[in-house]
Amino acid sequence: MTTSVRPRRAAALAVLATAGSMLLAAPTASAAPGDNGDIKIHSATTAADDPVNEPKVCDFYLAAFNFAPGQTVNWTVETQPKVPNGPTESGVLTLPTGAGKTKNLKLPDGTYKVTWKTVGGMGADKQKTFKVDCPDDPASPNGGPPAGGGGLARDDAFTSVAGAAGVGMAAVGGVAWLRLRRRADGTAS
Template sequence: MFMPVVPLARRAGTRTAVLAALTLAGTTLSGVSAVAAPVPGDNGDVKIHASTTASDNQRNDPKVCDFYLAAFNFDSGEKVNWTIQTQPEVPGGATRTGSFTADPTGQGRTAAVDLPNGQYKLTWLTDQAHGAGKFKVFKVDCPTSKPTTPVGGPPAGGGGIARGEAFTPVTGAAAVGLAAVAGTVWFRLRRRPDGAA
């Protein structure tokens, strides 16, 4: 049986071509990793924190009442500009804007932010970042039933209304209607001296 013999020079050329291809592939792969490295200004994150959440806690509170913004993993001294708008956007809706500068550890925080109940979108952008910025959607949901003081006299049988919610517009309209009917009946009875209807 006859086996072809490849000349040594030809095998060396093939080996060189394979090594060249692998080197080129390695260069390309190392170039990809350099592109994927974080760009200054694009690596930070802003969290919505309930007023009771510690500023170094990296969780996000998507439903809050009293809250502030906390920042993590920014470059030291980096300025972060933020905007909060109603979501979806409503003409004349509540909007808040501000900025803060990250401390040497890359963290930062705002003072308390006050917004009425509703759905909002937080957008932030640093001076070094590119594009439209990063965002989070969250909800402000504060309880609306607050304790009220008694209106009128003492509660529970002493006359007056015990709570402000007890006298609603419907109750008021019913009271006016009842007074009107009673007044009409009284006026008709007074017109007839014998009291007959």
């Protein structure tokens, strides 16, 4: 019994059309006006203008980059996962030049999440997860119970643009798979 290739082609074209429409409907990668800045976690010994993000620190500060001049950013550092009455830090950064930093911060060893929002910004809160891990030193003020565990140390969150790109890659892979299944005589296997 032979099967017609046309229904398979129609199904493949429907998958491609759906994937293409998802790619076209995906939001652009640009942020809302005023939401383009980034916060980096810096060890207390890292230069303020160094764009590196350090996901494992002891004494640290937050460095702000690429904000519009004159913007203000509200930020909070809390345990990850959130621990009721756990250690936190928060503050406001005013950025006359679009860049700046907090004072040095000290928290107990553990995993934390920094969340920030540009005052007057249109986008959602941005966040990063990092770990405070100080060497065992009896004189260190960082001793005490862990602040929490779990979570992923990451610099950037998964975006809808990345998701749409994944759908596109899956569609291209499906077409390649269908083409590879053809026999030498041009019929599908």
